[in-house]
Amino acid sequence: MICCAPLFIRLGGLEQRNDEAIYSYSVDRILETGDWLTPRSIPDDQAFLEKPPLKFWMVAGLMKLGVIPHDDWGMRFPDAVLYACALIYVYFFGVRLTSPLAGVFAAFCLLTFQPILFEHGVRGNNMEGTLLLAYCGGVYHAGRWALDRTASRRHLWAFGAFFFLAFMTKFVAAFFLPIVALSAMAVTADGRERLRSSWRRAIAPALVTVAAIAPWFIYQTIRDGRWFWHVLLMQHVVTRFTSSLALSHLHPWHYYFTALWQQTGTNDDRWLFVIGVVALGVLATRSADRDRRSLARLALIWWIVPECLISIGTSKLFYYSYPFLPPLAIGAGVAGAAVSMTITRTLGEALGKTPLAGFRDGRVAAWQTSRLGEALTFVGALALVLALSTALLGSVSWQIDGVRFFKNSSVIRPALVGIGAWYFAGLAADVIRISALTLVSLCLPLGGYAIMLDRLDEVDQPLRVARDCALSVQAAKELGPRGVYKMSGDTDHPYFYYLSKLGPYRWPDKVGPAELAKRVDTEPSLVVMSVEDYAYLGGLMPVPPPVANVDSGVMPEVSSAARSAVLPHGLPPAVSMSDNVVVLFPADYATCARHVAHAGPRTKRYYAVQPK
Secondary structure, X not given: OOOOHHHHOOOOOEOOOOHHHHHHHHHHHHHHHXXXXXXXXXXXXXXXXXXXXXXXXXXXXXXXXXXXXXXXXXXXXXXXXXXXXXXXXXXHHHXXXXXXXXXXXXXXXXXXXXXXXXXXXXXXXXOHHHHHHHHXXXXXXXXXXXXXOOXXXXXXXXXXXXXXXXXXXXXXXXXXXXXXXXXXXXXXXXXXXXXXXXXXXXXXXXXXXXXXXXHHHHHHHHHHOHXXXXXXXXXXXXXXXHOOOOHHHEOOOOHHHHHHHHHHXXXXXXXXXXXXXXXXXXXXXXXXXXXXXXXXXXXXXXXXXXXXXXXXXXXXXXXXXXXXXXXXXHHHHHHHHHHHHHXXXXXXXXXXXXXXXXXXXXXXXXXXXXXXXXXHHHHHHHHHHHHHHHHHHOOEEEEEOOEEEEXXXXXXHXXXXXXXXXXXXXXXXXXXXXXXXXXXXXXXXHHHHHHHHHHHOOXXXXXXXXXXXXXXXXXXXXXXXXXXXXXXXXXXXXXXXXXXXXXXXXXXXXXXXXXXXXXXXXXXXXXXXXXXXXXXXXXEOOOOOOOXXXXXXXXXXXXXXXXXXXXXXXOOOEEEOOOOEEEEOOHHHHHHHHHHHOOOOOOOOOEEEEEO
């Protein structure tokens, strides 16, 4: 509940951004055209050949069956489910290494690493939730089969299924999965012996996995020939790995390690991951249990080998490393569980030697069977729940009609009350464990959890509100699909994804004044332009705009004296959607500007700019 439930909070609060708009467009086109084998891409509606379509099939299939709604929330729901399953596998991994407590700590640490949630992550319709589940599940089942001689063949079938999931979602990104599994087996004598003696059992699962993967690739090869492989392999694998499709993706070899160092410092959880690596290293070399030692080596290889291999290429994006970060959280969970067990043992020995123990033992027998014992147990439970809630939320308050009756911002105070009440209620062993758990939990990234919950409550959907409002205007006024006219501005995929629902999305190479006047006055439609062009045409910005590049050639025909002739009725209401883009709402669409201006997060409103 603590780790998985937050993934589903306000999934539709933010409108789609960057790549997820491309993927959602592909899902929309599958449902519109019925062509499930060749999804389409933004903005030219050409075949999307960059990646296999399994993720699109999953989302579109659930929508087709009516399981999830056809909206932004529905687009993202499968990712939340997949990542929740990945967290459960992280928990299982921690259980196998140490204890259930290690699994809970590991899942918590991974959840509070916020880039995975919010930066091209699992809170959007991206590929990362699918890939994280494939690696967490695949590595877990590979370890179970390789390190446990009594493990059945179902772990091999599960590994094949997770490889299929990863390969049909993100193509060659799945190849690190067998590399990790084989490397983990190769570093131990038992693993090498297991591989030599039992490799034949893997033949059937491997053949079935290949047979499941092959049909789509054969179909696309017949359909598009060499162009399919040029796009899929040369452009989006070789070019990305050896140079880059975008200059902003070029980074030095150490980028993934330095970026991880910077990202983990955001919520003060850097030291947890460092301790996690140390804990895995200690287990991998010093543990007396052979299986735990081998499993710790598997976790270390899961992180370091793929991270080094993807560092060889020149094109790097931090979210490429997401599938290889769970072992760091698992190591942190192992360290936390070890500290908790040490504290439990120490507290048990210390409390047994104090005079307080004799005082309690002399009365607990009578208290346990009395109303007082029940009351102490109930009060202790309430106090501990309050301590946990305060740790996760930052503060807990109770108020009615604006009158505050109770507020608590301390974790220690209710924890001590709860521990004391249970101790004298005859629950000494539970008190010791809860005391250790409380002390260790204070070292977890609780602040990061509170920040995460706060970010989950954000609402930011100006393009979605603009689309819905404009569609309602078109329906009420019977205007028909007027479309959108993009004059200028550095817009990305979400502008096309949302606003193309209004009709044709036009972006001519050169904008003439007559065409602009037509879109504003004669045949009104939404107009997208840069802040510079808006200011150049006479728009009044609420803050100083960037320096207008009048000589950019965007609208060379428009002079200062001719602006009134170009737009005889002046500029319509507009909204500053970002630092460099303004959307104009002419004629009947003018009422939408006010709605869009209030569609941003509570800490920021979009500017409703007015013309001079």
